Amino acid sequence: MPREIPRQIQIPRSHPHWxxxxxxxxxxxxxSWGGRRFGRxxxxxxxxxxxxxxxxxxxxxxxxxxxxxxxxxxPRAVIFHPDCAYGWTDRPxxxxxxxCWVWMSAPAHxxxxxxxxxxxxxxxxxxAVRTLERLHAECVAAVAEPNEVSSLILRRxxxxxxxxxxxxxxxxxxxxxxxxxxxAVRYLDHHPSQLEPVAGLCAYLQVAPATLxxxxxxxxxxxxxxxxxxxxxxxxxxRLEAGASVKEIAAELGYRHAN
Numbered sequence: 001m002p003r004e005i006p007r008q009i010q011i012p013r014s015h016p017h018w019x020x021x022x023x024x025x026x027x028x029x030x031x032s033w034g035g036r037r038f039g040r041x042x043x044x045x046x047x048x049x050x051x052x053x054x055x056x057x058x059x060x061x062x063x064x065x066x067x068x069x070x071x072x073x074x075p076r077a078v079i080f081h082p083d084c085a086y087g088w089t090d091r092p093x094x095x096x097x098x099x100c101w102v103w104m105s106a107p108a109h110x111x112x113x114x115x116x117x118x119x120x121x122x123x124x125x126x127x128a129v130r131t132l133e134r135l136h137a138e139c140v141a142a143v144a145e146p147n148e149v150s151s152l153i154l155r156r157x158x159x160x161x162x163x164x165x166x167x168x169x170x171x172x173x174x175x176x177x178x179x180x181x182x183x184a185v186r187y188l189d190h191h192p193s194q195l196e197p198v199a200g201l202c203a204y205l206q207v208a209p210a211t212l213x214x215x216x217x218x219x220x221x222x223x224x225x226x227x228x229x230x231x232x233x234x235x236x237x238x239r240l241e242a243g244a245s246v247k248e249i250a251a252e253l254g255y256r257h258a259n
Contacts, residue, residue: 017100018143028154030102031139036061038090045087050102052080053161055124055132059096062089065119075124077132077165079107081114099136101161108162108186109179111169122168135160155190159183163204180205181219184212188228192235192252197228 017032029050038061045064056074063070063078064087072078074096080086090096107113114120124132135157142153163183187197187204194200201224202212216224239249247258 018140020143026151026154027104027158028101028139028143029104030100031136031143032098032100033136033140034097036088036090036096036098037094038062038088038096039092039094042090043088045085047083047085048080048102050082050104051106052078052082053101053103053165054078054080055099055129055136057097057099057129057133059090059094059098061094061096063087064089066117072121075126075129077122077124077168078119079112079114079122079165080119081117083117084114084119085117086119099132101136101139103158105158107165108159108183109166112162112165120169122165124168128164128168131164132161135164152190152192159186159190159204177215177218180207181215184215184224185231188231189235192232194228195255196225198224 015032015034015036017030019030020026020028030048036059054077056072056076056078058074060071060073063072065084066086069089112120139154139157142150142157184201184205187201191197191200198209198212201207202209205212207215212224216222216227220227222230235252236249239252240246250258
C-alpha cells in the first residue's frame, strides 16, 4: 500500500453514520446514509479496512478510482475491494444520496468480489433500491439498540444484500452448484431458529424443492432438513460448551420448550 494513500474511513461531520465501539467486535464496521454534496465536501482518496458497499440512490457523483475519474449515476451499487483507493467529488451544486456499509468479510459469491485493488458496479431497478433501503434501515436499527438478536439480524441482512446484488449482476441463473450450496449453508447459519427451513431455502435460492434436495444430496449426502438439524445441533453443542443454559439455547433455536 503506497504510504501517501491513507487507509481509514472518511467521516464528514455533516451526515449521519455509525461506528462500532469495539472495531474488532463484529463483521459490520461502518454505516452511513443520507444526502451528500461532494462538490462542496469532497471525500479524499483513501483505502478502507473492509469491503465497502455503496448504493447510490440519487445523483451522479464522480468516483476517483486508481487515478481515474468515473462518473457513477444512480441507481447503482458499487463494491470496493479493501485495497482499492477511491474518493468522491461532484459538480459544485450537485446533490447525491447514498447508503454505505463496510464489512470485514468478503462477499459471499465470486461474481460479487472485485479483483484485488478493484471494484464492481451493479445497475439497480427501483424495486432493488427500495429493498436495499429497507435492509440498511434494519442494520441501523440493529446497531442503535443492540440486543441478543442484533447479530443475527446483521448476518441475515448481509446475506440478503449479497443475494440481491448477485441477482442484479445477472449471474444468479448461472451460479454454480458449489456457490449455491455455500449460500444455502450461510442461510441456515443465519436462520438457526427456522425449524422448517426448506421453504425459506427455496425462496432465497430461487429453486424448486426437488432441486434443493438434489443440491444437498450432492454436496452433503443428506436431505436439506437433516442437514439443517445437524447444523442446529452443532450450534447447540457449542453454546452448551460455552456455558449457555438449555433454556437459552432452546429459545435461540426456535423451540417452544426447553424439554
